Amino acid sequence: MIEDKEYSTTENSRRNFIKTTALAAAGFMIVPRHVLGGKGFLAPSDRLQLAGIGAGGKGESDIADIVKGGKTDVAFLCDVDDRRAANSRRNFPKAKYYKDYRELLDKEAKNIDAVTVSTPDHTHAQIAMAAMQLGKHVYVQKPLTHDIYEARVLTEAAKRYQVVTQMGNQGASGDGVRRLQEWYDAGRIGKVHTVYCWTDRPVWPQGIAWPSAKAEVPKELDWNLWLGSAPYKDYIDKMVPFNWRGWWDYGTGAIGDMGCHLVEPPFRVLGLNTPVSVECSVGTVYVDEFKRGYFPESCPPSSHVIMTFNKTEKKKNDIQVHWMDGGIKPERPEELGPNERFGDNGVLFIGTKGKMICETYGKNPRLLPLSRNESDKTRISIPRVPGQEAGHYTQFAEAAIAGYGKMQLSSPFEIAGPLTETLLIANLAIRGTDVQRKNAAGQISYPGRDLKMLWDKVNMKVTNFDDVNQFVKREYRQGWSLGV
Known part of the structure; x- marks a missing residue:
């Protein structure tokens, strides 16, 4: 430990x-x-x-x-x-x-x-x-x-x-996250209780079976070195340079790719650390019209994760952060006009006195309704980079x-460490939805789909679903080590 x-x-x-x-x-x-x-x-x-x-x-x-x-x-x-x-x-x-x-x-x-x-x-x-x-x-x-x-x-x-x-x-x-911080500190939207982060990723294959046909390794690529600590597998077509993101052995899915850009603004503005619980639902893939596909090596095509962060002296209430990918988006804020852009990637803060929104990297921060920005007098108090x-x-x-x-x-x-931990804890919930169990009769169930997984930060483990703790610390391939 x-x-x-x-x-x-x-x-x-x-x-x-x-x-x-x-x-x-x-x-x-x-x-x-x-x-x-x-x-x-x-x-x-x-x-x-x-x-x-x-x-x-x-x-x-x-x-x-x-x-x-x-x-x-x-x-x-x-x-x-x-x-x-x-x-x-x-x-x-x-x-x-x-x-x-x-x-x-x-x-x-x-x-x-x-x-x-x-x-x-x-x-x-x-x-x-x-x-x-x-x-x-x-x-x-x-x-x-x-x-x-x-x-x-x-x-x-x-x-x-x-x-x-x-x-x-x-x-x-960027300036965007600093402006969001200034609005929040000035009380422009009150106490935030809910945040939505969403992305149109993945834009690479997910929710698929590992290809059965191996491909020839390009002569310029050292495949063994590329695999590094991951289990040895034969090279497959188009794995390099981009499609590795959708395979759990190498990538961390949509939230690993985009979460550091989208969850980062609420993480900083609200002073978040790691969540105390996570729950999740994922998009399903069917091999035919009756049978759900089981592809544990691949990240799902879409997911919705709810992370709960406990209140502290500065955060007087619990905060829920929703992560949505694969094209899933939150309900359009009523403060946005019918022709005002919501965006395919963004963050929405919901407070007791109002809302604010931004795009990837915290860019284009706006108070809602957008008319509030024209009369906003919040002073610039945080130095810019x-x-x-x-x-x-x-x-x-x-x-x-x-x-x-x-x-x-x-x-x-x-x-960056606690932010990354937060995203990977969300991935425990995503992976937990695909963990199979069989009963004595050989019937398959997916118990992780119905759980709110409780996170023990000190011991780095989920306390009520041990099946996912295997993903907290993976086994490295022989010959590779973290050196600690």
Whole structure:
């Protein structure tokens, strides 16, 4: 069991994190290295030596965006697929290239200051942990981890190894979430009791059987390295670069992909931690008109999860957060006119005195009805991050150069860890709806569909349906370890 340390943060610091974010953009003095001192500290006059692990797709843009902030050199690139890494290798021809991150870190640790991790979900934790144990600052794509246990371990490790951390939910540095916070703190919508978050994801296959026909592994792809800690399976067509999101061995479904962008605004604005209970219903798939399909390896085509967060001194009432994906949306607010856009991805806050709404990343925040925005006089009281989403990357680079504890970030692991845990707890409920049991007569039931699953945060377990606790901490394939 990992000792519960409340992620080295209090609800008050979480609510006020955004008010100190300006430190991330305020700049810093040029001082001698001996003044900063300590492992992982660089003099601000130095340049950050970056290793990009996962160099294609989102990794390609992550690396490029950190470099745009200045003072960063891409010293190393690493990817298991030469095709995906091709653009980054052309963009940074001086960067030495590796396929195995373990070889990279083993041979080049002394030449690396920071690492980006932009790989499939199931490999985030092992790479990030290996880098942190070497004293390297880490920028990790969302969701932070694949498993709840991994999220807890990485959150604690960031403090233990005293490294700068940031998760790749760039909306955390945007103006939108700050405006929502200002409205809420000013009492514009009263006490929030219900939040709806919805997305049109998945836009990849889900609710399907694992293909029976294996495909030829592309010559540029090291399939064994791509699998990493996941169970060995033969390669299937179109798994790479995107469709892995719909398979539980590798991805975390729609909420793993979009939850860090959509659940993040209420998580911060309302000072949420992890839920005390989750319940869920999922879209069903039928193999024919009478028989429901059973595809436990694949995420469902749609889901609706209700997460309940207990009241605290600051939250005087329990709060329910609804997650909806696969095209499911909440009832259209009556305050919206018939031709006013509701959106395919968004967040709706419902309070005792009104409502407010935003889009993905917290963008386009609005009070409802929309006419309220024309006369709103709420002052801007929370410092903004220059560049907003783009500034999310610059913020990490500058904090890494300044050194651990010198600057406040928008999404360090002390915040990103509990947010990721929350999303993965929701996934326990989603997976629980597909857990089969057979009685003595051989009849199948799905007991998890009818339960409100109760979450024990300290012990990281569901207390009333043990079947899903197998997903809290998965078994790694032989030869792979989290290193703790």
